[in-house]
Amino acid sequence: xxxxxxxxxxxxxxxxxxxxxxxxxxxxxxxxxxxxxxxxxxxxxxxxxxxxxxxxxxxxxxxxxxxxxxxxxxxxxxxxxxxxxxxxxxxxxxxxxxxxxxxxxxxxxxxxxxxxxxxxxxxxxxxxxxxxxxxxxxxxxxxxxxxxxxxxxxxxxxxxxxxxxxxxxxxxxxxxxxxxxxxxxxxxxxxxxxxxxxxxxxxxxxxxxxxxxxxxxxxxxxxxxxxxxxxxxxxxxxxxxxxxxxxxxxxxxxxxxxxxxxxxxxxxxxxxxxxxxxxxxxxxxxxxxxxxxxxxxxx
Amino acid sequence: xxxxxxxxxxxxxxxxxxxxxxxxxxxxxxxxxxxxxxxxxxxxxxxxxxxxxxxxxxxxxxxxxxxxxxxxxxxxxxxxxxxxxxxxxxxxxxxxxxxxxxxxxxxxxxxxxxxxxxxxxxxxxxxxxxxxxxxxxxxxxxxxxxxxxxxxxxxxxxxxxxxxxxxxxxxxxxxxxxxxxxxxxxxxxxxxxxxxxxxxxxxxxxxxxxxxxxxxxxxxxxxxxxxxxxxxxxxxxxxxxxxxxxxxxxxxxxxxxxxxxxxxxxxxxxxxxxxxxxxxxxxxxxxxxxxxxxxxxxxxxxxxxxxxxxxxxxxxxxxxxxxxxxxxxxx
Numbered sequence: 042x043x044x045x046x047x048x049x050x051x052x053x054x055x056x057x058x059x060x061x062x063x064x065x066x067x068x069x070x071x072x073x074x075x076x077x078x079x080x081x082x083x084x085x086x087x088x089x090x091x092x093x094x095x096x097x098x099x100x101x102x103x104x105x106x107x108x109x110x111x112x113x114x115x116x117x118x119x120x121x122x123x124x125x126x127x128x129x130x131x132x133x134x135x136x137x138x139x140x141x142x143x144x145x146x147x148x149x150x151x152x153x154x155x156x157x158x159x160x161x162x163x164x165x166x167x168x169x170x171x172x173x174x175x176x177x178x179x180x181x182x183x184x185x186x187x188x189x190x191x192x193x194x195x196x197x198x199x200x201x202x203x204x205x206x207x208x209x210x211x212x213x214x215x216x217x218x219x220x221x222x223x224x225x226x227x228x229x230x231x232x233x234x235x236x237x238x239x240x241x242x243x244x245x246x247x248x249x250x251x252x253x254x255x256x257x258x259x260x261x262x263x264x265x266x267x268x269x270x271x272x273x274x275x276x277x278x279x280x281x282x283x284x285x286x287x288x289x290x291x292x293x294x295x296x297x298x299x300x301x302x303x304x305x306x307x308x309x310x311x312x313x314x315x316x317x318x319x320x321x322x323x324x325x326x327x328x329x330x331x332x333x334x335x336x337x338x339x340x
Numbered sequence: 341x342x343x344x345x346x347x348x349x350x351x352x353x354x355x356x357x358x359x360x361x362x363x364x365x366x367x368x369x370x371x372x373x374x375x376x377x378x379x380x381x382x383x384x385x386x387x388x389x390x391x392x393x394x395x396x397x398x399x400x401x402x403x404x405x406x407x408x409x410x411x412x413x414x415x416x417x418x419x420x421x422x423x424x425x426x427x428x429x430x431x432x433x434x435x436x437x438x439x440x441x442x443x444x445x446x447x448x449x450x451x452x453x454x455x456x457x458x459x460x461x462x463x464x465x466x467x468x469x470x471x472x473x474x475x476x477x478x479x480x481x482x483x484x485x486x487x488x489x490x491x492x493x494x495x496x497x498x499x500x501x502x503x504x505x506x507x508x509x510x511x512x513x514x515x516x517x518x519x520x521x522x523x524x525x526x527x528x529x530x531x532x533x534x535x536x537x538x539x540x541x542x543x544x545x546x547x548x549x550x551x552x553x554x555x556x557x558x559x560x561x562x563x564x565x566x567x568x569x570x571x572x573x574x575x576x577x578x579x580x581x582x583x584x585x586x587x588x589x590x591x592x593x594x595x596x597x598x599x600x601x602x603x604x605x606x607x608x609x610x611x612x613x614x615x616x617x618x619x620x621x622x623x624x625x626x627x628x629x630x631x632x633x634x635x636x637x638x639x640x641x642x643x644x645x646x647x648x649x650x651x652x653x654x655x656x657x658x659x660x661x662x663x664x665x666x667x668x669x670x671x
Contacts, residue, residue, distance in 0.1 A: 062476070065471060065474075065476065066476065066478070068471075069468075069471060069472075069476070069478075069482045070478075070482070072468065072482070072485075072486065073481065073482045073485035073486065074485075076485045076486050076488065076489065076546070076550070077485050077488070079489075079500045079501075079503075079504065079543075079546065080488065080489075080500070082500075082503060082504070082511055083499075083500050083503055086503055094509070098514055099509055099510070099511060099514050100511065100514040100515060141392060141393040141396065142393065144389035144390070144392070144393060145389065145390050145393040145394065147389060148386050148389050148390040149390065152386065154390070160390070160394060162662050163394075163397070163398070163402065164397060165661065165662060166658050166661075166662060167397055167401040167402060169599070169603050169654070169657070169658045169661060170401065170405065170651070170654060170658070171603070171606045171607040171609075171626060171650055171651075171654055172607070172609075173607075173609065173625070173626040173629040173630060173647060173650060174405060174408060174629075174647045174648075174650050174651045174654065175400075175401060175404035175405050175408060175647070176404075176629060176630060176633065176647070177404075177408060177411065177629060177632070177633050177640055177643040177644045177647055178403075178404040178407035178408050178411060178640075178644065179400070179404040180633050181418065181640065182403075182404065182407075185422075207396065207400060208400055210396060211396050211397050211399070211400030211401050212400075212401060214393050214396065214397045215397065215401075218393065242379070242381065242382050242385065243378065243382040243385050243386055243389075244385050244389075247389070268491055271493070272491075272492070272493035272494070272495070273493075274493065274494075274495045274610065275609060275610065278613075279630060279633070279634060290493045290495045290496075291495075293495055293496075293499070294495055294613075294614055304502070304503055304506060304509045304510075307499050307502065307503065308499075308500075308503055310499070311496045311499040311500060314493065314495070314496055315492055315493070315496050318491045318492060318493070319491065321491065322484075322488065322491040326484065329491070330487075330554055330558070333551075333554050333555060333558070334554070334555065334558030334559075
């Protein structure tokens with residue numbers, strides 16, 4: 042092994058390097074294929090007619106593929122309604138999280154307050170808590186606390202979109218504030234000073250000077266938060282009661298009974314629900330990765 | 341933290357107190373010049389900008405955390421007003437460890453989950469990161485394939501797992517000839533108590549490995565390349581270079597990876613809930629908490645006691661993370 046890294050190696054060593062490289066490629070290729078297998082299998086199953094798999098078994102290749110299961114899953118399960126529910130939750134939740142987190146990050150990163158450190162630590166620690174630690178009292182709070190009518194049709198937070206949005210925002214604020222504050226600290230101080238000298242007040246500095254400069258981490262966080270909030274099904278599972286108001290991921294679980302014996306239909310439903318996150322995966326890969334990296338490597 | 345910030349900023353003499361927070365404010369650093377006083381309106385704006393997010397976070401995350409601890413010493417079935425809450429001392433905890441049957445299995449399953457993540461999944465994710473860091477041709481494809489499961493909802497991962505493990509229609513039993521049909525023997529991957537946790541962990545790891553891979557790869561990209569070159573010149577092989585040079589330099593990321601692995605093992609919930617609502621061999625602490633608040637018998641105090649057990653275990657990794665991030669914040 043050490044021979045391979047010695048400078049000025051003889052052809053024999055170079056052969057050793059190439060052989061290792063081939064082995065490495067073979068290993069990574071095998072791993073990649075194993076990793077893709079579950080999705081490929083789901084896709085394959087979803088495209089096969091149920092009758093076909095019933096007669097030939099699931100491990101068979103009859104060549105008959107169509108979108109019938111997708112049509113059935115889409116219509117029978119009224120998936121469109123649940124997609125709309127998801128949008129009602131995800132869009133405001135992501136916007137509110139980023140807006141509030143950027144404000145908090147701005148005050149923490151650009152000004153020195155006595156409780157800066159305490160607040161960042163509280164935010165970070167809160168973000169790491171398992172949600173189940175808080176769910177019991179939260180469930181009761183949602184049932185007891187009054188909430189103004191236009192946002193809540195039963196006067197409570199329980200069984201309301203606004204309740205789900207708020208808990209997502211509260212939980213995700215920690216991570217986003219942390220990432221944004223670290224990023225804002227890297228911006229030169231003179232920026233703020235120049236604006237102050239020009240007579241700008243703090244909100245203008247935040248909105249007109251700082252926000253345009255933090256677009257890269259905002260984009261990365263938007264992608265990441267969209268994926269996380271879209272994928273979540275825990276909060277809605279416990280804090281929503283009305284079945285027709287569930288987001289798509291929680292609804293999918295409720296529909297399992299309906300699909301139970303029909304794996305083809307389950308596969309089609311899963312693929313449909315995965316499509317938005319897969320689009321994000323292919324379209325915004327860089328933002329997704331940089332968002333995750335920002336959280337782990339900076340600070 | 342914020343050494344540099346603190347050093348550059350100048351404390352403002354106490355202002356007429358408006359709401360307590362105003363006196364805490366220090367102006368932005370203006371080295372060599374006098375302190376820059378913010379107008380009162382600016383301070384009110386700043387207080388709101390920090391105060392609203394802080395309020396939402398504290399009210400929805402930390403207030404329930406504290407209430408969890410308090411309620412764990414009480415008995416309440418959730419019916420009737422708050423005056424029906426009775427203080428019972430440590431009874432919930434003693435019931436938990438002595439009478440409540442799913443408790444110890446759940447602890448054991450959480451430990452197995454943690455063990456598999458810590459000893460198998462996380463190291464594999466790190467290994468993939470190290471291999472991908474070599475920037476071979478095709479790295480992008482390998483990387484995308486490995487982290488694809490990370491963007492999927494665990495609800496979907498649970499459904500895909502069922503496509504593999506279903507007794508009669510599942511891929512694995514059809515390949516092994518163990519569907520229980522036509523005189524075949526049956527392996528019930530998700531129904532058999534001694535198998536199902538391991539079967540679920542395969543899919544949990546499928547996702548966790550990709551997650552760790554991305555995080556670690558990002559860390560590796562930040563390692564100064566001259567360190568590796570120096571090690572190479574000194575005659576170290578790749579394995580030696582990694583363990584003696586790269587791994588120690590990566591200490592901060594290693595801690596993040598460790599914390600994430602611990603926290604993810606405690607948070608595990610979705611997969612087992614999708615598969616069988618966390619029963620029959622798939623009990624986890626997180627599931628026991630929710631079982632005590634949904635369903636017919638709502639035992640608020642008892643559920644809170646389980647949540648406090650979960651909280652107590654989480655404190656370790658959280659403190660570890662905070663002490664490490666505290667060092668980084670001032671950078």
